[in-house]
Amino acid sequence: QKEVEQDPGPLSVPEGAIVSLNCTYSNSAFQYFMWYRQYSRKGPELLMYTYSSGNKEDGRFTAQVDKSSKYISLFIRDSQPSDSATYLCAMSVRGKSTFGDGTTLTVKP
Amino acid sequence: DTAVSQTPKYLVTQMGNDKSIKCEQNLGHDTMYWYKQDSKKFLKIMFSYNNKELIINETVPNRFSPKSPDKAHLNLHINSLELGDSAVYFCASSQDPTRGGLPAANYGYTFGSGTRLTVV
Numbered sequence: 001q002k003e004v005e006q007d008p009g010p011l012s013v014p015e016g017a018i019v020s021l022n023c024t025y026s027n028s029a030f031q032y033f034m035w036y037r038q039y040s041r042k043g044p045e046l047l048m049y050t051y052s053s054g055n056k057e058d059g060r061f062t063a064q065v066d067k068s069s070k071y072i073s074l075f076i077r078d079s080q081p082s083d084s085a086t087y088l089c090a091m092s093v094r095g096k097s098t099f100g101d102g103t104t105l106t107v108k109p
Numbered sequence: 110d111t112a113v114s115q116t117p118k119y120l121v122t123q124m125g126n127d128k129s130i131k132c133e134q135n136l137g138h139d140t141m142y143w144y145k146q147d148s149k150k151f152l153k154i155m156f157s158y159n160n161k162e163l164i165i166n167e168t169v170p171n172r173f174s175p176k177s178p179d180k181a182h183l184n185l186h187i188n189s190l191e192l193g194d195s196a197v198y199f200c201a202s203s204q205d206p207t208r209g210g211l212p213a214a215n216y217g218y219t220f221g222s223g224t225r226l227t228v229v
Contacts, residue, residue: 032216034216036218036220038150041222041223041225042222042223043113043199043201043220043221043222043223044218045219045220046219049216049217086150088150088152092206092216096154096157096165096206097154097216097218098154099152101149101150101151102150102151102152104150
């Protein structure tokens with residue numbers, strides 16, 4: 001069993017839709033929870049980060065962590081074509097980050 | 110002002126050759142990493158160096174040898190290249206993740222733009 005499981009996608013939504021991206025994990029030692037966005041032929045870039053259960057909001061993006069259920073989500077409101085990318089969840093402990101397999105999102109105008 | 114730069118961006122080479130990929134970061138980070146991303150976008154850690162010291166060495170064939178001449182540079186040398194080595198290799202850097210008390214964002218990685226290796 002993988003330590004981090006990510007909903008595989010791909011996802012295709014119309015512009016303006018609310019998008020939900022989800023990951024589950026099995027290692028209760030994970031301390032930090034992150035979301036990266038990767039555009040085609042580019043490196044991943046850090047989008048959101050948190051270390052506690054609850055919600056964290058940044059513009060149209062909300063990261064949600066539920067440590068009791070070992071579940072994290074990224075919500076994108078009012079999705080735009082420029083949000084089309086692969087989204088990777090990542091979790092880290094003691095210097096090592098483990099990534100989900102990524103969910104490819106396409107937002108159609 | 111590229112934060113993490115890798116060279117080359119593209120590398121096409123024949124089986125059996127030896128090749129190197131170079132990485133440099135100008136962020137003042139203590140820790141650098143090599144990740145391999147396969148065609149299905151799965152990112153798998155290969156190595157991690159903290160202040161020139163190897164701290165993570167995942168199960169990687171010993172044909173792969175990292176070298177860190179200083180904490181701003183981490184190179185990857187690959188001997189006797191095989192078809193299965195074809196992938197995108199990403200270099201990344203971060204603050205020392207074992208140092209506590211930092212804001213969570215400091216533990217995030219800054220990635221380079223990748224080196225697309227094709228072995229023919």
